[in-house]
Amino acid sequence: MGKVPAAVIGVGQTHHRAVREDVSIAGLLREAVDRALLDAGLTFDDIDAVVVGKAPDLFEGVMMPELYLADALGAAGKPLLRVHTAGSVGGSTAIVAASLVQSGVHERVLTVAFEKQSESNAMWALSIPVPFIMPVHAGAGGYFAPHVRSYIRRSGAPSHIGAMVAAKDRQNALKNPYAHLKNEGTTVESVLASTMLWDPIRYDETCPSSDGACALVIASEDAVAKSGIKNPAWIHSTQMRSEPTTAAERDQVNPAAGRAASAALYKQAGITNPLEEIDCAEIYVPFSWFEPMWIENLGFMPEGEGWKLTEAGETAIGGKLPINMSGGVLSSNPIGASGMLRFGEAALQVMGEAGEHQVDGARKALGHAYGGGSQFFAMWLVGADKPSN
Amino acid sequence: MKVEFDYTRSLGPVLSQFMSALKQHSILGGVTSDGRVVVPPPEYDPITHAAVTELVPVSDHGVVQSWSWVAEPVAQQPLEKPFAFAQILLDGADAPLLHAVAVDSPAEISTGLRVRVVWAEDPTGTIRDIAHFEPAGDGSSEGSASMEFGAPEVTGIVSPVKLAYDYAASPEETKFFRGLAEGKIFGQRCPKCEKVYVPPRGACPVDGIPTTDEVELPDRGTVTTYCVVNVPFQGQTIPIPYVSAYVLLDGADIAFLHLILDIDAADVRMGMRVEAVWKPREEWTTDLNNIRYFKPTGEPDADFETYKHHL
Numbered sequence: 154m155g156k157v158p159a160a161v162i163g164v165g166q167t168h169h170r171a172v173r174e175d176v177s178i179a180g181l182l183r184e185a186v187d188r189a190l191l192d193a194g195l196t197f198d199d200i201d202a203v204v205v206g207k208a209p210d211l212f213e214g215v216m217m218p219e220l221y222l223a224d225a226l227g228a229a230g231k232p233l234l235r236v237h238t239a240g241s242v243g244g245s246t247a248i249v250a251a252s253l254v255q256s257g258v259h260e261r262v263l264t265v266a267f268e269k270q271s272e273s274n275a276m277w278a279l280s281i282p283v284p285f286i287m288p289v290h291a292g293a294g295g296y297f298a299p300h301v302r303s304y305i306r307r308s309g310a311p312s313h314i315g316a317m318v319a320a321k322d323r324q325n326a327l328k329n330p331y332a333h334l335k336n337e338g339t340t341v342e343s344v345l346a347s348t349m350l351w352d353p354i355r356y357d358e359t360c361p362s363s364d365g366a367c368a369l370v371i372a373s374e375d376a377v378a379k380s381g382i383k384n385p386a387w388i389h390s391t392q393m394r395s396e397p398t399t400a401a402e403r404d405q406v407n408p409a410a411g412r413a414a415s416a417a418l419y420k421q422a423g424i425t426n427p428l429e430e431i432d433c434a435e436i437y438v439p440f441s442w443f444e445p446m447w448i449e450n451l452g453f454m455p456e457g458e459g460w461k462l463t464e465a466g467e468t469a470i471g472g473k474l475p476i477n478m479s480g481g482v483l484s485s486n487p488i489g490a491s492g493m494l495r496f497g498e499a500a501l502q503v504m505g506e507a508g509e510h511q512v513d514g515a516r517k518a519l520g521h522a523y524g525g526g527s528q529f530f531a532m533w534l535v536g537a538d539k540p541s542n
Numbered sequence: 543m544k545v546e547f548d549y550t551r552s553l554g555p556v557l558s559q560f561m562s563a564l565k566q567h568s569i570l571g572g573v574t575s576d577g578r579v580v581v582p583p584p585e586y587d588p589i590t591h592a593a594v595t596e597l598v599p600v601s602d603h604g605v606v607q608s609w610s611w612v613a614e615p616v617a618q619q620p621l622e623k624p625f626a627f628a629q630i631l632l633d634g635a636d637a638p639l640l641h642a643v644a645v646d647s648p649a650e651i652s653t654g655l656r657v658r659v660v661w662a663e664d665p666t667g668t669i670r671d672i673a674h675f676e677p678a679g680d681g682s683s684e685g686s687a688s689m690e691f692g693a694p695e696v697t698g699i700v701s702p703v704k705l706a707y708d709y710a711a712s713p714e715e716t717k718f719f720r721g722l723a724e725g726k727i728f729g730q731r732c733p734k735c736e737k738v739y740v741p742p743r744g745a746c747p748v749d750g751i752p753t754t755d756e757v758e759l760p761d762r763g764t765v766t767t768y769c770v771v772n773v774p775f776q777g778q779t780i781p782i783p784y785v786s787a788y789v790l791l792d793g794a795d796i797a798f799l800h801l802i803l804d805i806d807a808a809d810v811r812m813g814m815r816v817e818a819v820w821k822p823r824e825e826w827t828t829d830l831n832n833i834r835y836f837k838p839t840g841e842p843d844a845d846f847e848t849y850k851h852h853l
Contacts, residue, residue, distance in 0.1 A: 174697060177554030179585050183593075197591045214549035214703045224584055227591040272549050276775040284543055284709040285719050285829045287800050288779050289786040291771040298769030299788055303853035306767075306812055306846070352770035352783075352807075397747035401737035401795035402851050 158539055159254040160377050160385035161500040163193025163370030169333040169485035172271040173364040178218065179225035182267050182366045185490075186226065189263070189368035194380060197227035200370075201259035206236040206246030206266040207489030208524075211278040213269055226265065238393075240293075240437070242266060243367065243492025244522030244531030248391045250371050251533070255388070260376040267366035268487040275362060275488065291351065294359060294440065296526060298351035300405045301442040305353065307406060310445060310460035312353075316344035318441035319358045319483055321469050326480025328470075328509035333363045333485040344441075358441040358483075365487030367494045374539075386500035386535040389517070390421035398526040405527060411450040414530045418519075419452070422534045423541070427519075428453045431534070433475040433502055433512040434519040435495040439482045444468065448476075451521065451532075470512060478502065478510040492522025496533055503537045546704040556585045558694035559597055564671040565696060567661050570597045571635050578636035582669075601633035602659035603682050604675075608638075611648045620674045626651045630675060633682060642674040656680065667696030714742040714753070719828035721758075725820060729794055731755040737795035741830075761818035761833070763791035764844040766852045770807045785810050789836055790852050797852055800830070804837035813843040 165188025167173075173181055182205075190196060203226050205219050215221065219235035226233070236246040243266040250264035276292040283290075290296070304310070323339035326332035339357065347357035377385050394410035394417075397403065415427075424430045436451065438444045448459030453474060467473040477483070479498045482491050499520035501507040507515075521532040553561060556572060560582050563570045572583025573596040587594055609628035615621060620642035628651070629638035644660070645651045658678035662671050711719060714730060718741045721728040729740030730753035737746065738757050746753050768787035771780075785807050788797035802810055804819070816836035826832045 174552045175554070177552060177557060177585060180554040183586070211545075211547075214547060214701060224588055225586045225591075227586075229588060269552075272551055273547055274776055276773075277547065277777050280775060280777055281545055282543075282777070282779070285711070285715075285722075285831075287798075287830050287833075289771075289784070289799050289801050291773065291778070291786060292775060294773065295769060295771055295786055299767040299786070300853070302769065302812065303767045307850065307853065348772070349770070350773045352772065354769070399796060400747040401735070401739065404853070406853055 156255045157257045158374040158387065159251055159371055160387045161369050161497070161535065162372045162377055162380050162382045162385045163189040163195065164497045164501055164506070165189030165192055166331050166367045166494060166497065167365045168331050169363040169365035169487055171333065171361065171363065173269065178213065178215065178267070178269050179222055181269055181364060182222060182265055182368070183225055185267070185366035185368040186263065186265050189370050193370040193372070193382065195261065195370060200227065200231065200261055200263045202232040202234070202253055202262045203228040204234045204236060204246055204250040204253070204262060204264040206242040206264070206493070208239055208242055208268055209278060211273070212275055212488065213272045226263070238524050238529040238531065240439070240488055240524030241492050241522040241529040241531045242524060243490050243494065244496055244520065244533070245393055245492070245529070247369055247371070247493050247496045248393055248531055248533060250369070251388050251391055254371050254373050261370060261372045263368065263370055264493070265366060265368040266490040266493040268489040269364045270362040270487065271364050294351040294354055297440055298354045300527070301440060302353050304406045304442060304446050308445070308457040308460060311464070313341055313345060314445055314460045314463055315355070315358045315441040316341045317463055318438065318444040319344045322438070322441070322477050322481045322483040325470065325478055325510055326484035329479045329484070330508070331485070332480040333361050333365070334480070354440050354442070360439040360482045360486040361484070363485050363487040365485060365490050367490040367497050369493065369497055369500070384504045384506070384537070386503045387537070387539050389534045389536045389540045390418045391533040392418040392421070393529070393531045395530070396528050398528050406446060407450050407456060408527045408530070410528065411447070411523065411530045412452070414532055415451045418532050418534055424534070427451070428474060431474065431517050431519055432515040433478060434521065435477055435479060435481065435498040436519070436521040437482055437492060437495055437523050438477060439486060441483060444476060447521065451519070470510065475512050478507065478512060492524070492531060495522055496520035499533070500535050503535050543709050544704070544706045546702065549701040549703060550698060551701050552698045553696070554585055556583050556594055556597070558697045561667045561696040561699065562694040563599070564669065565665040565667040567602070567665070567671070569600050569602055569632060569659070571600045572597055579634060580637040581632055581635045581639045598634070600635045601682070603678055604630045604632035604635070604657060606643065606651065606653055606655040606657060607631050608653060609643065609651050625674070628657070628675070630657060641672060644674050644676050650677070668699050712744050714744040717756070718742055722830060722832050723826050723828045725823070725826065725832070727759045727761060727791065729757045729759050731757050738793060739796055740791060740794045740798065757793065759791045759793050761791070762839060763789050763794070763816060764849055765802065765810065765812060765814045765816055766790050766797050766849050767812055768802065768810055783807050787836070789816060790849060800833065801835040802837070803835040811843055813846060813849065815839045815841040815844060
């Protein structure tokens, strides 16, 4: 039996904010879930299974939150799965949900990912001292900044590329009603003038800390037909890859797992020239320099030349390959949800429902997430047309 | 090793009313779609999944439905002396609440025992406002005070989490840390790919086989890449700004993170040659902190080609 064609028929998200004191964790999820169900024209009774994802439990201090969330997610009497792959979890959670449909096990699966960062402090949670080891760790920024420096050295990219990405994404966020940061005056100059946090990463080149959630409803070909939804986002291919956090001579700038995942993703979708055939991409860029790094890792440009696409303005809306039209992780970062937001925003583009940040005529879009020390990769390609594979 | 944090938890509309009522010595139940009154109130209806909106006061008296004896209470439990955990069906509720009952022995508690709330002396707006339950004889509540459901007074709680555990070093790490206590740096070489790992791990992450060959490494090497940390955060132990650098020891095939000093942060370079500055010998323990930091050796920088495959 071949794979069952599957599509996203509902997308929901919260208005991402620094602090949502008015809701519990369950209430935060329900805002996204209720919007996704409404978008799909379904109720909880129509859902066969629920797949939930979030980043490390230390971020909220609730062990196995999926147990407590079962009621709020309408999961009683249904399969409830929790997925965890660090920052890429929003993407891998959507892929697990998609695979439950593509395998023919379920007709309609609800998937939701979240983080309520205001309940703790991610910088603290990611810098827990390891016994007997030098305590030089300083959160995610401290982890990734040396690798950004390596990228700049290896590629010879000019120093303003990171600022260009940050200015573009913050401007895109102004077109997204759900985005957390609404920094109207952000320009390349203002980003370059912002405080250096983890040299070479500046304050304005860094993602915010957000409370938020994202939910998707994924349906089989039959369930899409029954739903009456005319513009589903068909899932053309999905891939996940992992690798060790550290290994001798491991490439931390252009990780092998990301290269392998994207190559397999395109092959599965029948794409031979991703830059020409893919209309737009939502990729996981928590620090601005990861846009050119992932442009190369995802095979859109040869190694060392990703920054040229950014510098030419081709990653802005209206460019050859618009990236992070929603404002991206740089504008909203509920960590566990950030990957699913990339996947969901890619779906909205091919559904033609991205509102002010819609790319005209988008037919194929990439959603991408990574996590851990650039060791987990999850990505999918969605299209306006039913896949032929 | 200890890990602790005071989590700040927002309660949402239902639990905010519940906690605010507790602060006023009143207990609220939530009315579910099948007409049952459930304490504590669920945020979402178990049948319709809609948000629970109807809250009603229940009695602070009830009856034990089931119980279990706690012979040796641990820290943070409601009572310091032996007590019973019990499922207590409060008068006016249809589902039981789990809480502690203060009795002197298991002989003094049984299913069907009537109990009543003992309120904490200082209300905090948390579940601990119910200090515990105690036997109530045949008494029943005079009725809960009527509640005004205005804007809730309590909308969040602080939830302290503490973890304390012992770190068990692997045999390979043990060798490494004991070496440090003698001023030596030990790595291990994978017999297949011949890469030298420091600290040693016991297994090569690429080949998946034990790394058995021991290698003593010098305390000097090359900075492959680095960042300058300018951001303060909770739990930080090194004054900012500081240079967090990957140091590739001569003869090793993987770099580890350490601190660079004795040079202005702005002058640190990729490829810079560095050597360890050790603490005084009498302060050495089984800890990488025996090396206080790395400082420039003054040698010419390493050529980019010699370390670019370590980035």
